[in-house]
Amino acid sequence: VILAEEESTSLFIGVGRKRGIFPKDIITLLIQGAGISREHIGDIRILDNYCFVQVMQDEAETIIEKLNNSYYRGRNLTVSHSRKPEDESFEDSENFENIENYAEEETAQIQMKSEV
Numbered sequence: 206v207i208l209a210e211e212e213s214t215s216l217f218i219g220v221g222r223k224r225g226i227f228p229k230d231i232i233t234l235l236i237q238g239a240g241i242s243r244e245h246i247g248d249i250r251i252l253d254n255y256c257f258v259q260v261m262q263d264e265a266e267t268i269i270e271k272l273n274n275s276y277y278r279g280r281n282l283t284v285s286h287s288r289k290p291e292d293e294s295f296e297d298s299e300n301f302e303n304i305e306n307y308a309e310e311e312t313a314q315i316q317m318k319s320e321v
Contacts, residue, residue, distance in 0.1 A: 208247035214262045216269070219283030221254045226278075231258055239264075239271040257287050 220226050228249045235241040235258070247259030250265075260268060267284065273284040 206244055206247055208245070208259055208261065212262055213247055213259050214265050215257050215259055215287040215289070216265060217255060217257060217263075217283070217285050217287040219255050220273075220277060220280075221252050221256050223253050224278055226251055226256065231256060234262070234270060234272070234277065238275065241266045241268060255283075 218231065228251065231249050231251070232243065232246055233247055236243060241260065241264055245261045245264055248257075249259070250257045269284050269286070272282055275282050
């Protein structure tokens with residue numbers, strides 16, 4: 206599904222390929238866990254330890270509220286707005302690498318807090 210860029214936003218979800226996650230799993234999680242319509246879920250990019258998913262801006266907060274800190278596949282799930290470098294393209298691979306590094310640091314910090 207292609208979502209209009211001006212009406213959509215990207216969310217960070219702290220689960221990825223290493224936990225056996227595929228796009229269909231993220232779609233199911235959003236539909237069943239947050240009550241989001243399939244037509245409101247856009248691009249999904251799954252990396253080793255986390256993923257990014259495009260959703261409608263007006264549903265992003267609902268998704269975060271319903272899924273953040275929920276239990277999924279044996280651990281608490283982290284769901285938040287993804288952070289993009291200012292004034293730079295999300296699709297630019299060099300910039301995307303910076304987002305990945307930030308996301309890994311954010312996930313590590315959250316895991317350290319949950320272990321305390």
